[in-house]
Amino acid sequence: MADVSLLSASDQSDPTIRKLVQVTGWAVTLIGCLVALLLLRDDPVQWGRVVLNLCAGLVGVAALALVHLRRWLLAAHVLVWGVWVFVSLVAAGNGGVKGPNLLNYPVLIVLSGWLLGGRATMCLLALTGGLFGFFLWADARGALPVTPANNHYAYAAYLAGIVGLTATATLLSRRSYLGRVGEAQDMAADLAARDTELRKLLRVVEQSPESTVITDLQGRIEFVNDAFVARTGYARSEVIGQLSSAFSGNGLAPAQLAGLQETLARGESWAGEQANVRKDGVTIWESVVVAPIRQPDGRISHHVELKQDMSERKRAAEEIHRLAHFDPLTSLPNRSMLIERLTGLQARHQRAPDALNALLLLDLDRFTTFNDARGSEMGDRLLCAVALRLSERLGGQDLLVRVAADEFGIVLHGLSADAAAAGRRALVFAEQVAQALAQPLPLGLQAGDAAEEAQLQASIGITLYPQGVDDLPLNAMGRAGTALHRAKHGGGARAAFFEQGMGEVAAQRFHLERDLRHAIGAQELRLYVQPQVDGRGEFTGGEALVRWQHPRDGLVPPGVFIPVAEESDLIVGLGDWVLAQACAVLAMPAFSQRRLRMSVNLSARQFRQASFVPNLRALLATTGADPTLLTLEVTEGLVIEDFDDAVAKMRELVAMGLEFALDDFGTGYSSLAYLKRLPIRELKIDRSFVTEAPTNADDGALVEAILSVASHFGLRVVAEGVETREQVRFLEQRQPDMVYQGYLFGRPEPVAQWVERLAL
Structure with missing residues (x-):
């Protein structure tokens, strides 16, 4: 069956073999018919020999007919076995081993080897050997007829045909052989190039900085590269043959692990992050891609795990998050964290209204003077000491942040559902904060170093939060800032609670400043002059004064807009x-x-x-x-x-x-x-x-x-x-x-x- 299948494949792809079948068919047809015609010249005519040669020629005709039908395998069998039968009959009538027909058998064996393969050729060789043995046995007993006189023309045509067919088959076979040798050489070169590429790919995988693991479908490790060994601390001998899950996927939740298995079961790639553990117990964060490896027929045979170490990136992201949400000097949360906390309190209040909270903004009085007199290093120490002192006053859920410079923010949680009660508790806390800051603050670098101390006071602005479903964090900070501004202008060292009128005044000042900024460049200002006179009442000069002709409000007194201008640029x-x-x-x-x-x-x-x-x-x-x-x-x-x-x-x-x-x-x-x-x-x-x-x-x-x-x-x-x-x-x-x-x-x-x- 192997020979038949091979021949069938050759029929479809090897033009030399098809050509050989055609040439042999024509040769058998021409030789058989020509020899039969030449034998008709014998006197008397030996009709048996004529008929046998014609039959051999008809075998060639039948083979050519099958070739026309593209039945190459059947045509080859008809040629080899049909010619062998008629040649054997002719040989038996021509004296067996003493006759001239024995030259056909080597040619038939060669053709069978090329056209029918090894098994058919071995059968043909065995039959031919048995036939020769029969011829020898029969000749020894005189059972075979005497070799008749040869028709020289027929014999010459027969020999020429046999020689031509042998030469043609040999040349065609040589060309086929050389073609196959060339193909083999090309294939060898292609295999060498592929081997080079594979070796290069293997070196890339081996030397890749990313960890690579290849597992079978059961998840058992078959290959790991050097990066895996270096990153995990495990030797190859410790992991080969072991389940990959024993060294990977430690940071996956059950739901993520189920998602990984389902994705791989569908033949798709999975990507995610894992917190894996080295052999020494150190946790490493890795970005992992698990992909199927498919064979040429599309069948999945293995899985490959590509792992990128993102521990440094993770630490950098955490540091960025820390810098974005925490103050680098005091390590307190910063303004961003304050906004997030207030946003969360508003969302929780919208879901289920509960006790009110309070926002306190605290500003250190005369901190700039202290910083200028003692230097920025002592100023930083003072800020750290204030942060520590304030944090000692907080409850478990309260939040202390450094808003900016010497300004701190405090969020008091769940004071009371009653606004008046919540306000009183906030004021009591503010008083406690003031008393705490009034105590000496150690400025030493170490806890036991109390050689440097400072005492200071603070102004505090207070507002309740949230004040309705539309109250935003920035609104609350604006109210607290307004109250703080009032406390500082009241002399400092005091707490001020936000009142609605304060917000209105702040809004008026904001609009006034905005309109004044526009007025300077919009030709709304007017120059006024108040005269200066001497004792006789004569003019000596005048003082230049400015007035503002507002397009809506008319002439604005200087006492209204000059203070606003002085507090801004x-x-x-x-x-x-x-x-x-x-x-x-x-x-x-x-x-x-x-x-x-x-x-x-x-x-x-x-x-x-x-x-x-x-x-x-x-x-x-x-x-x-x-x-x-x-x-x-x-x-x-x-x-x-x-x-x-x-x-x-x-x-x-x-x-x-x-x-x-x-x-x-x-x-x-x-x-x-x-x-x-x-x-x-x-x-x-x-x-x-x-x-x-x-x-x-x-x-x-x-x-x-x-x-x-x-x-x-x-x-x-x-x-x-x-x-x-x-x-x-x-x-x-x-x-x-x-x-x-x-x-x-x-x-x-x-x-x-x-x-x-x-x-x-």
């Missing part, structure tokens, strides 16, 4: 606008020709700008204003905060011709040592002293002292808030060349009207 832009408008007015002929002075208030934030001096110099050059007519009013607080820098800037501006006035003199430090070093040309007496000076002895004495100081230093004096003749007489008696500013001589009015009045 808007005061710089506002001050620059006033200064630019004042310089433009100074350049007008009505001012410059009459040599009237213009006074402009400077804010501390505006004056501290590094570009203030060059910007003012450029402004004067652009507008053409005379710097000798410009007076800049500064406060004692502005000067004292950074004295050396302030004096340097003032001297630079004085060198340009500008003059400085010390505003609100007597309400601050009023240090003569500072006054002596300042390039001041003018003192302005605050209206709080002027108002009661004629009737209040104390205020009168203060005014006289200020005038004495001004006289000693040779300074010009301007009295603010002059509203009565009595005040004028009091001041005039003590300082004849006094300059007056107040409602008695003129209220602030738009600059256009004021300039128009000057021109009359």
Whole structure:
């Protein structure tokens, strides 16, 4: 059956064998017919020999007919066995072993070997050997006929046909052999290349940094690479033949393990993460892919596990999470964790309303002063000590976070379902926190090092949370921040509870700041001027003031928007606008020709700008204003905060011709040592002293002292808030060349009207 199947395969793919069947069929047909025709020339004609050769020719015809029907195997059998039968009959009639027909048998054996395979050829060889034995036995007893005289033409045709067929079969066989040799060589080269690729692939797998495990379908390990050995600590001999589950999948939950098995049962790949354990007990996190290995027929024979070590990535992710949710200095949760906790409390409250919680924002009083005086390292120690002291006051579910800088947040859980009771408990806790912080805080690096201590106080803002289903964490933080702001402005060292009115005020301030920011660039600001006069009532100059013409609210008083501007960065832009408008007015002929002075208030934030001096110099050059007519009013607080820098800037501006006035003199430090070093040309007496000076002895004495100081230093004096003749007489008696500013001589009015009045 093996030979038949092989021949059948050859029939389909080997053109040489098919060609050999065709050539043999034609050769047998031609030789048989030609020999039969030539035998007809014998005299007498031996009809038996003629018929046998014709029958042999007909065997060739039958084979060719089968070839036409593409029945290659049957055609080969007909050729070999049919020719053998008729050749044997012819040989028996021609004298057996003494006849000329024995040449056919080697040819038939060769053809059988190529066409029918080994088993048929062995049968043919055995039959031929038996036939030869019979011929010898019969010839020895004289049983075979005498070899007849040969027809030379027929014999020549027979020999030529046999030789031609033998040569043709040999050449075709040689070509087939060479083709097979070439195919074998190509196959060998292909196998060598495949072997090289396989070896390369094996080296890749062996040297891969990712752990690779191959198991059979029962999960028993058949192969592990070096990365697996290095990562797990197990030797190959310890794992080969063992179940993979004994070394992998330790971090899988039962549901995940079931999902893995179901996925593999479907012939699909599974991917996931596992927390596996090394031989030494250390846990390693791995990203695992388990995939089926299929044979060429599609059958799954093995599974491969590819494992990537993600322990470092896991640790990095945990560190990123820690940095994103915890403060690196105090190790407390940070603002993000506070938002998450408040969000969770709101979600739980929506599912089942329960006891109210409280959010406390705590800010350390004068921490900046401590940090500047003692250094940032001691400031960090103080923050850590505060964090430790506060954490000791918390309950099991409460949360302490560091919100920012010296601000901490505390979430108190489940105070009471009654808002009043919850508020009282929150205030009691705030008082306890204040008392705890009032105790000395050790600042040593170690617990036993108490050489460094600090005491401080804190301001606390409190709000209840959640206040309804729509209350968001940011809303709660805004309320607590508003309460904290109120506590600090109340002097610090106190707790303030949020009230609804506080939120409304904060909202109003927010809208006011937003509108003011828009107003500076939207031409909504107006420059007003309040006149300054001498004792004869003649104009000596004026003070530039700003007003805001709101498109909806009308003229906004300065007492409303100036404090908002001073608490934000808007005061710089506002001050620059006033200064630019004042310089433009100074350049007008009505001012410059009459040599009237213009006074402009400077804010501390505006004056501290590094570009203030060059910007003012450029402004004067652009507008053409005379710097000798410009007076800049500064406060004692502005000067004292950074004295050396302030004096340097003032001297630079004085060198340009500008003059400085010390505003609100007597309400601050009023240090003569500072006054002596300042390039001041003018003192302005605050209206709080002027108002009661004629009737209040104390205020009168203060005014006289200020005038004495001004006289000693040779300074010009301007009295603010002059509203009565009595005040004028009091001041005039003590300082004849006094300059007056107040409602008695003129209220602030738009600059256009004021300039128009000057021109009359």
